[in-house]
Amino acid sequence: QVQLVESGGGMVHPGTSLRLSCEASGFPFKMHGMHWIRQAPGKGLDWVAVVWHNGRIKEHADSLKGRFIISRDNSKNTLYLQMDSLRVEDTGVYFCAREGDSGTYSFDLWGRGTLVTVSS
Amino acid sequence: QSALTQPASVSGSPGQSISISCIGGNSDIGNYNLVSWYQQLPGIAPKLFIYEVSKRPSGISHRFSGSKSGNTASLTISGLQAEDEADYYCCSYAGGNTWVFGGGTKVTVL
Numbered sequence: 001q002v003q004l005v006e007s008g009g010g011m012v013h014p015g016t017s018l019r020l021s022c023e024a025s026g027f028p029f030k031m032h033g034m035h036w037i038r039q040a041p042g043k044g045l046d047w048v049a050v051v052w053h054n055g056r057i058k059e060h061a062d063s064l065k066g067r068f069i070i071s072r073d074n075s076k077n078t079l080y081l082q083m084d085s086l087r088v089e090d091t092g093v094y095f096c097a098r099e100g101d102s103g104t105y106s107f108d109l110w111g112r113g114t115l116v117t118v119s120s
Numbered sequence: 121q122s123a124l125t126q127p128a129s130v131s132g133s134p135g136q137s138i139s140i141s142c143i144g145g146n147s148d149i150g151n152y153n154l155v156s157w158y159q160q161l162p163g164i165a166p167k168l169f170i171y172e173v174s175k176r177p178s179g180i181s182h183r184f185s186g187s188k189s190g191n192t193a194s195l196t197i198s199g200l201q202a203e204d205e206a207d208y209y210c211c212s213y214a215g216g217n218t219w220v221f222g223g224g225t226k227v228t229v230l
Contacts, residue, residue: 009152033221037221043226044123044209044221044222044223045158045160045166045209046222047211047219047220047221050217050219059217059218061218095165095166100168100171104154104156104172105152105154105172105213106154106156106168106171106172106211107156107166107169107211108168108177110165110166110167111165112164
């Protein structure tokens, strides 16, 4: 079954860290760029980060550089997001998404998301 | 990385056609034919409906079409149906391995 399953969300205090995981199955994970996209409660989608299929190129949204780091382990078919110095405004659902075939620059497969709540 | 601009809401009666605009700039929509559109139903992950401005993934109805002119992309839904009621988001590649989303548009079927 082709799917993405996120995990690692939860309720944390401001200033702490969290690592999200996204396990892929049913398709050649190592052939696709992978993204994290988040959605604050009642708000729109916000692109977070991308890692190329081979892990060599990573890019993060300007507002998150220095706090969030995307990575992947192709041997485990797993995508990660390390989130440090968490803020209340980082609260939301975090989706992992697969980038479509080379050149489409779109997200053709999404996970169900994992909820991160940052609160004191 | 400024968000793309979409109307907050668009509505129409069953059978009508509606269009959702997505306004960007010279660094995103205006510079790349890499606009995609997503439908999100309440409590569910977004689903790809349009990619590369006007292409439909397998299984997406022909009632959905995309276009672009200058810095503005549009999604048109023809023959509006009750099941089309959802939030729709545009997204564009913005260069330098970055992407930007629109704020989302709530489509209401009257």
